[in-house]
Amino acid sequence: MKQTGDLTLIKKINKSIVLEMIRRESPLSRARIAERTGLTKATVSSLVNELIESNLAHEIGMGQSRGGRKPMLLLFNGAAGYAVGVDLGVSYIHAALTDLNGQIIEEIRLQNDASSVETVFAELKDCIHSLIRKAPESPYGVIGIGVGIPGFSDEEGIVLFAPNLGWENVPLQKMLEDEFHIPVVIDNEANVGAVGEMRFGAGREAASLVYVSIGAGIGTGIIIKDELYRGISGFSGEIGHISIHHDGKPCRCGNSGCWELYASEKALLEEARAAYGNPRMKLSELLQFAKQSDPKALRLLEDLGRYIGVGIVNIINVFNPERIIIGGRLAEAADWLKPPLMEIVEKRSLP
Amino acid sequence: MKQTGDLTLIKKINKSIVLEMIRRESPLSRARIAERTGLTKATVSSLVNELIESNLAHEIGMGQSRGGRKPMLLLFNGAAGYAVGVDLGVSYIHAALTDLNGQIIEEIRLQNDASSVETVFAELKDCIHSLIRKAPESPYGVIGIGVGIPGFSDEEGIVLFAPNLGWENVPLQKMLEDEFHIPVVIDNEANVGAVGEMRFGAGREAASLVYVSIGAGIGTGIIIKDELYRGISGFSGEIGHISIHHDGKPCRCGNSGCWELYASEKALLEEARAAYGNPRMKLSELLQFAKQSDPKALRLLEDLGRYIGVGIVNIINVFNPERIIIGGRLAEAADWLKPPLMEIVEKRSLP
DNA sequence: TTTGTTTGTTTAATGAATTTACAAAGTCCA
DNA sequence: TGGACTTTGTAAATTCATTAAACAAACAAA
Numbered sequence: 001m002k003q004t005g006d007l008t009l010i011k012k013i014n015k016s017i018v019l020e021m022i023r024r025e026s027p028l029s030r031a032r033i034a035e036r037t038g039l040t041k042a043t044v045s046s047l048v049n050e051l052i053e054s055n056l057a058h059e060i061g062m063g064q065s066r067g068g069r070k071p072m073l074l075l076f077n078g079a080a081g082y083a084v085g086v087d088l089g090v091s092y093i094h095a096a097l098t099d100l101n102g103q104i105i106e107e108i109r110l111q112n113d114a115s116s117v118e119t120v121f122a123e124l125k126d127c128i129h130s131l132i133r134k135a136p137e138s139p140y141g142v143i144g145i146g147v148g149i150p151g152f153s154d155e156e157g158i159v160l161f162a163p164n165l166g167w168e169n170v171p172l173q174k175m176l177e178d179e180f181h182i183p184v185v186i187d188n189e190a191n192v193g194a195v196g197e198m199r200f201g202a203g204r205e206a207a208s209l210v211y212v213s214i215g216a217g218i219g220t221g222i223i224i225k226d227e228l229y230r231g232i233s234g235f236s237g238e239i240g241h242i243s244i245h246h247d248g249k250p251c252r253c254g255n256s257g258c259w260e261l262y263a264s265e266k267a268l269l270e271e272a273r274a275a276y277g278n279p280r281m282k283l284s285e286l287l288q289f290a291k292q293s294d295p296k297a298l299r300l301l302e303d304l305g306r307y308i309g310v311g312i313v314n315i316i317n318v319f320n321p322e323r324i325i326i327g328g329r330l331a332e333a334a335d336w337l338k339p340p341l342m343e344i345v346e347k348r349s350l351p
Numbered sequence: 352m353k354q355t356g357d358l359t360l361i362k363k364i365n366k367s368i369v370l371e372m373i374r375r376e377s378p379l380s381r382a383r384i385a386e387r388t389g390l391t392k393a394t395v396s397s398l399v400n401e402l403i404e405s406n407l408a409h410e411i412g413m414g415q416s417r418g419g420r421k422p423m424l425l426l427f428n429g430a431a432g433y434a435v436g437v438d439l440g441v442s443y444i445h446a447a448l449t450d451l452n453g454q455i456i457e458e459i460r461l462q463n464d465a466s467s468v469e470t471v472f473a474e475l476k477d478c479i480h481s482l483i484r485k486a487p488e489s490p491y492g493v494i495g496i497g498v499g500i501p502g503f504s505d506e507e508g509i510v511l512f513a514p515n516l517g518w519e520n521v522p523l524q525k526m527l528e529d530e531f532h533i534p535v536v537i538d539n540e541a542n543v544g545a546v547g548e549m550r551f552g553a554g555r556e557a558a559s560l561v562y563v564s565i566g567a568g569i570g571t572g573i574i575i576k577d578e579l580y581r582g583i584s585g586f587s588g589e590i591g592h593i594s595i596h597h598d599g600k601p602c603r604c605g606n607s608g609c610w611e612l613y614a615s616e617k618a619l620l621e622e623a624r625a626a627y628g629n630p631r632m633k634l635s636e637l638l639q640f641a642k643q644s645d646p647k648a649l650r651l652l653e654d655l656g657r658y659i660g661v662g663i664v665n666i667i668n669v670f671n672p673e674r675i676i677i678g679g680r681l682a683e684a685a686d687w688l689k690p691p692l693m694e695i696v697e698k699r700s701l702p
Numbered sequence: 703t704t705t706g707t708t709t710g711t712t713t714a715a716t717g718a719a720t721t722t723a724c725a726a727a728g729t730c731c732a
Numbered sequence: 733t734g735g736a737c738t739t740t741g742t743a744a745a746t747t748c749a750t751t752a753a754a755c756a757a758a759c760a761a762a
Contacts, residue, residue: 357748358747358748358749358750359748359749361748361749361750362748362749362750365749365750390750390751391750391751391752393750393751393752394749394750394751397749397750416758416759416760417760418759418760418761419757419758419759419760420756420757420758420759421758421759
């Protein structure tokens with residue numbers, strides 16, 4: 001059965017258009033909304049009054065007149081409700097309570113060593129509980145929880161596979177919903193990052209963007225026409241597993257010469273450990289060497305930047321997005337990575 | 352100004368849902384449409400009667416009763432109008448007149464040697480004129496013209512760049528609209544192929560598919576959620592220019608080791624000409640050798656199949672589409688290409 | 703023959719947007 | 733200072749597509 005149209009659908013469409021406009025362009029008046037949406041003033045008045053009644057908007061007083069009666073300015077009520085967002089990392093949990101504007105109200109960061117599902121889930125639970133306790137009184141309370149994970153999940157919020165956590169088939173969404181009784185969404189960390197950058201970050205003006213998160217591996221989130229693109233079974237966006245060397249090193253994904261074998265933190269550390277003969281070398285140490293202009297370290301970072309660039313060129317050629325945003329832990333090394341990366345990109349991609 | 356909702360929007364939505372259902376599942380009755388869409392019988396009746404009045408549907412008589420009054424069956428009226436589709440090739444023009452069911456009514460195929468824009472356009476014009484003359488009398492007449500071109504175009508139907516035709520910045524859409532005064536759409540041959548396969552071909556059941564057209568180069572059309580994906584400036588989908596060999600041969604696109612340098616007809620012929628010492632060897636000759644089980648030819652085709660497979664694996668890893676459809680001239684060689692291709696795909700991609 | 707089912711239409715009710723009119727509160731200029 | 737014009741927002745009447753309910757026609761099965 002398809003989505004058919006009726007009167008309630010119309011109202012939903014128009015109400016959400018009005019709300020969205022208030023959210024993004026407030027403060028503004030009813031008259032201006034009518035002008036910009038094409039709806040009549042009467043319709044806008046009625047919808048706005050309903051929004052005010054349901055606490056999603058506020059009147060904040062008169063504005064400047066433009067030659068006639070003064071407009072009553074409207075503001076989106078970010079304090080109508082709150083939400084919890086969690087970045088579930090391999091060795092940390094980073095959780096935040098935000099209002100509906102995305103403003104962070106409370107934050108918790110804690111380190112943990114990758115351990116069993118039970119331990120991590122217990123910590124996660126405590127974390128979220130204490131954030132919810134800190135939420136101010138509000139009409140809608142805490143409306144939902146979102147979790148970004150370093151791995152794949154399906155539509156039902158089951159963590160199918162998170163190699164670096166060692167998780168497999170963990171029904172995280174259901175576990176959290178059973179605990180907190182509010183809606184929970186689970187998604188890949190790169191997808192979450194992509195949506196975040198689109199809404200609040202560097203991609204606010206762009207309708208299409210690719211977010212590349214370079215950490216232990218490479219994760220990517222793809223936004224097309226303001227919407228996150230998912231492949232059919234949730235396994236899409238594995239740009240990290242594009243082969244950039246068709247007869248290169250074998251990858252655990254089955255393919256050979258995958259990009260992430262050459263352009264990830266893991267790859268960098270492997271090279272570095274070989275170069276320095278120190279099998280326990282850490283990223284921070286390498287960056288120390290680089291700061292001291294150690295030629296070996298600089299060389300390693302330059303190579304890495306170049307490899308990253310090769311993959312970026314592929315992304316440009318395939319998706320031609322308006323923006324490419326690079327995030328993840330390796331972003332700390334941006335100073336060294338950017339020049340060789342940009343050189344490759346400029347040389348190899350269409351304008 | 353955004354699309355707001357009003358009563359006419361509702362009607363448009365519902366009418367198109369009903370029409371689409373008739374088009375795809377006819378013959379069927381009003382009652383069945385009501386059941387399947389969730390609309391009431393009264394609404395469906397009213398919409399169907401309007402469709403009949405505007406000649407888009409027909410009643411074709413009573414069907415079998417299922418225990419009550421016999422249903423009046425409805426049929427989509429494919430003869431309400433006609434359309435012209437053109438495949439503008441490098442050395443040929445292939446044009447067809449179809450009805451609204453996509454049934455081909457008339458067809459014209461002609462060879463031409465790649466020549467100036469003026470000559471090709473004159474031939475194209477004659478071609479289309481003679482097809483339009485052959486269109487039967489109908490309520491809507493010939494409603495539009497679609498042209499697939501071997502190159503890039505923008506939203507205004509300007510052929511930005513068609514290397515194998517030698518065209519640059521040709522406003523083909525406007526030229527045709529000025530001549531015929533009906534809507535014209537221009538698009539890349541691979542995009543057109545992708546949409547065609549989705550509607551009428553091997554991808555009818557799939558919501559996402561990638562169409563790979565392997566000819567002189569490699570073109571790709573990407574369908575996501577039943578919609579063609581275009582990059583921001585119309586230059587997207589250049590999967591052919593994914594680098595599969597990061598320090599491989601330089602490509603005229605600026606990148607190195609592009610897939611199409613290894614997996615296209617051009618690549619095959621270059622290898623073949625070198626192998627046989629015949630600088631004018633043609634594809635048909637090579638296929639002749641292959642038919643005679645000539646080991647050199649078989650080897651070349653096997654290599655090509657493997658290279659194609661490498662790129663297909665990349666497509667799977669990035670898009671994870673429901674279907675991948677391979678078309679183009681090299682499809683003739685499918686018998687030899689398929690085994691090595693499938694071997695690579697099975698070995699290297701996730702299930 | 704009776705009962706129940708299926709198809710499709712008719713009629714009245716519902717509800718959301720539009721149109722038209724208008725009151726309130728300004729600005730601007732002579 | 734006063735009148736003309738603007739701008740903002742609300743109110744009442746109108747329009748129109750859908751739904752709900754009732755119903756007639758046609759038919760199968762008991």
